Amino acid sequence: MAAVIETHRLSKAFGSLEAVRGLDLAVRPGEIYGLLGPNGSGKTTLMRLLVGLAKPDGGEAWVLGRRVPDRRLFAEVGYMTQAEALYPDLTAGENIAFFGALNGVSSRQRVEEVLQLVELTERAADLVGTLSGGLRRRVSLACALVHRPRLLILDEPTVGIDPQLRVAFWAHFRRLAQEGVTILVSSHVMDEAERCDRLGFMREGRLLAEGTTEELKRQAGATDLEQAFLRFAEGSDAA
Ligand SMILES: Nc1ncnc2c1ncn2[C@@H]1O[C@H](COP(=O)(O)OP(=O)(O)OP(=O)(O)O)[C@@H](O)[C@H]1O
Ligand SMILES: [Mg+2]
Incomplete structure (x- = not known):
């Protein structure tokens, strides 16, 4: 099945700062794909490019089969911003x-x-x-x-949410995924990351590593996801 999100060499710079650098990403229908990475690694910028709120400097992105930006996508995508938009x-x-x-x-x-x-x-x-x-x-x-969007793009959706509701949110995300909704979600919380089907680790605008929790741990030679995160973030040999 065709990917719900697909980017090829997607790039975005702010002046001399390359926030997203030649990024290739493919998110499959009905999966929960988690974006991890240190502050400033380009997660929000990537999401803004995907929903058409930022214009790429290079490369291209397709969302639900449409080349972005495309206004028709607004009705099909649910975007929860990191900064408040109420x-x-x-x-x-x-x-x-x-x-x-x-x-x-x-x-x-x-x-x-x-x-x-x-x-x-x-x-x-x-x-x-x-x-x-x-x-x-x-x-x-x-x-x-x-x-009822077919694709949800959630930028750190559970920041400030109490633990009980956080668990309820994730149960709901899983239910939506089972109904065929695709979810791209960023998080700094490792137990949330472990609930994703696949994870992408970003650093300095690049997708450094990708896979399931188990695969990322193996790639980083780490015993848990947090250690893997730290190793990728530091740019150790494992990365
Ligand atoms: N509108 C803008 N103008 C200038 N620089 C920007 C702008 N938006 C983002 N940046 C810069 O681009 C880089 C990537 O930022 P981005 O918000 O995508 O990171 P992030 O991975 O979402 O970080 P966080 O985990 O803190 O949310 C940062 O260095 C940021 O300061
Ligand atoms: Mg962000």
């Missing part, structure tokens, strides 16, 4: 309804559904500006899910 003077429910409407979903029932999913039903009428950081992350995730 309206503080709208309620949680209104934010979700607004993102849904932008993407052709105006069902009140669907808004209720995703509110329930992120356990925010009771706070639906609260202004987002008055919610705590973790509660706002939940609203952001609901916004990314409301239009």
Whole structure:
């Protein structure tokens, strides 16, 4: 089956800083693909290129069979940004309804559904500006899910989320994957990384290593994923 995300020699620079360097990536339908890498290694920039919010300097990317950027993809992709992109003077429910409407979903029932999913039903009428950081992350995730996208691009979705809900989020991601939704997710949390089907390790804009948790550990000669991460990040011989 064709890849859901495919990039060839994808590159993006900010001045002399090469944030993404000739990156080749293929993400398969229905897999949860985790992006790992130190701060500043290019994960967010890669995601922004894939959703068409940044323009590549070189190479190309296809998402769901369309060459990006392509406006039609907005309705098919759910993107949860690392930085917050909510309206503080709208309620949680209104934010979700607004993102849904932008993407052709105006069902009140669907808004209720995703509110329930992120356990925010009771706070639906609260202004987002008055919610705590973790509660706002939940609203952001609901916004990314409301239009039932075929591809989810989640940039550190569980930062600030309490452990109980974090487990619930991951259970939901797995359910979505089983339904055929493809998920690209970045994380710095190793136990989350281990829940991914495959992982890509980025450093300095490049995809340095790729595989399952077991494969990455073997490649790095490490006993656990954290040690593998540190070895790849340092650029040891194992990398
Ligand atoms: N709009 C921009 N202008 C200038 N430099 C940028 C811009 N966006 C990103 N960068 C730089 O590109 C590099 C990659 O940043 P990016 O946000 O993609 O990293 P990241 O892997 O997502 O890091 P983190 O784990 O901290 O989220 C960094 O050095 C960053 O400062
Ligand atoms: Mg980032």
